[in-house]
Amino acid sequence: MIIGVDLGGTNIRAGLIQGGEVLQSISHKLTNKHSLDATLEQIIAVIEPLVSEEVEGIGIGVPSIVDVDNGVVFDVVNIPSWKKVELKKILEEQFHKPVFVNNDVNCFALGEHQFGAAQPFDSFVAISVGTGLGTAIVINRELYLGVNCGAGEIGYFPYLDKNLEYYSSSSFFDIHDTTAEELFYDAQEGKPKALQVWQEYGHHLGNVLKVVLYAYAPQAVLLGGSISNAYKYFEESMYLSMDDFMYPSLLKQVKVIHSKTENIALLGAAALVPVKALV
Template sequence: MNIGIDLGGTKIQVGIEKDGKIIHKTRALLKEKDDLRSTLDQVIQFIKPLTLHKVDGIGIGVPSVVDVEKGIVYNVTNIPSWEKVALKDILEEEFNLPVFVNNDVNCFTIGEHKFGLGKNYSCMVGMSIGTGLGSGIIIGNKLYAGINCGAGEIGLLPYKDKNIEFYASGNFFSAFYETTALEAFTAAKKGDAKALDQWAAFGHHFGAAVQVVMYTYDPEAIVIGGSVANAYPYFEASMRQSFGDFIYPESIKKLNIHLTKNEDIALLGAAALVDLSLEHANGVVRK
């Protein structure tokens, strides 16, 4: 059993992975994000009760680039005090357990590949749509994170007058319609014509993001997650319509697109960092 931690810009959730499921899960809003010591103490206090169980290690996903080997996180999204944090060293000293750190969307993608809808694919991409747009990449059944753990940041690629995530994330609704994705989703469920048109426009832009993934990685499957993914029924049709100008139509026909079904998948992926890292340790004994 391993502890998994999903650290977001506004919240933290933790749990223990056992037999492909999360047990002892807790979650809360992050407090005093401008104070590094305060946020670290909150993370530590959340983890501490779980270490009373027999666990092999701790895996944590964070919304930032990571020095995966050293476990240092940089410039964590929406947590101003986390500019450079040696998270692995801090938590290993606190708990005397091996700790492994990675990007949060990479953890989501690992979770889907190991426990979820990506299990049957050797090459897949996880796309998480929230306030931003991030991706995780599995190639040959292994996570590809790049040298700086920055591979998959397709949302930051130039698109129109901004970048992709400006148009293909929750930001789209505040930027163009003075509303939120949640409000637009709620209205669409009630059949509001204006909201349905907004989601149709969003789907066109998200389809462009999918095309970027196809041209770049040509995966067997894409698994879509994140808070905005709940509205998938309202933007799927326009997303698929946007594929009409994709230069390799046969590739699009073969592409499998799935919507995540497990709310704990990022926690499962974070917990899986422990086993994956120890498997790659080539016999090196970790404390």
């Protein structure tokens, strides 16, 4: 058995995994993000109930750049206290199990390639939209990490008066004095204002996809993350904003897929333990 952990900017989840199935999972809301000790205590508290002699290792995805070889996490944007954290060392000393650390969106891509919608593709880009905007790149069935998992950080590309992430993640909904969750429920009730905001969001996300297509020309783009749960409300405007893409023949060949694989972040994190890379 393996423990997979997904550290997000909002929540921490851990799951006990065997044979590609999540046997048990625990989730806590991440609090006191300005305290490194407090956040580490929360991570330990989520993992600890799952640890047993049968557990072979722990894989953890984090929303930032990572020195994969040494398991050191740097500069987590949505957790201000995490500047340089020797996470592998800390967790191995705590649990006496091998620990493997990677970027959370890389884990999402890894999980989808092994267990989900990306299995048919040799090269694809995974995009996760939630608290932030994250991207993972798979080329010829292998994750392309760059230095310290720094490849694919397209969210920081300049866009309008901010950057792509600002208009394509949870911060976009702050502009409208609401949250993605509230707008999702309002859209389900057919409220015009909510539907209009989702269309506006789709326009911005379509521009993100154009950047991905120009940069990587992948076989597929996989959309995941909490905001993607509202996919049907922004899908149309997302595609409309891509109408001016310069290479229509390429656009026709690229498949845009909404990830629906349950617990994919945990499965991807757990997959770090035996392989640390796509095979």
